[in-house]
Amino acid sequence: MKKTSLALLVGALLLTATSAYAAADCKSYPKEEWASEESLKEALEAEGYTIKKFKIDGSCYEIYGRNKEGKKVEIYFDMKTLAIVKAIGLKD
Incomplete structure (x- = not known):
């Protein structure tokens, strides 16, 4: 009985740990409906973001970079609306 409980606990912990770092759940669109990468990059840079990786x-569109306060961020965007789907503040 203890082995089963321990196995369930370990499984639950693994699921929790991996779901915290799972990619965002973005809606799928046909490629012709995607907003351009350039329009997203330009909008972010105009708001003071620095993009290290796009x-x-x-x-999803995903960026790694720094926000206007200089803090590291990872942000996922809807490819059609460019709305933020998920944003993560990263430790420096």
Whole structure:
């Protein structure tokens, strides 16, 4: 009985740990409906963000960089609306 309880606890902890770092759940759109990468980059830079890395992650645009306060961020955007789907503040 103890082995089963321990196995369930370890499994639950692993699920919790991995879900905290899971990618954002963005809606999928046909490529012709995607907003341009350049428009997102320009909007972010106009708001004071510095983009270190820009990529497509599944159905999201994802950036790694720094916000206007200079703090590291990881942000996922909807590819059509450019709305923020998930934002993570990273430790320096």
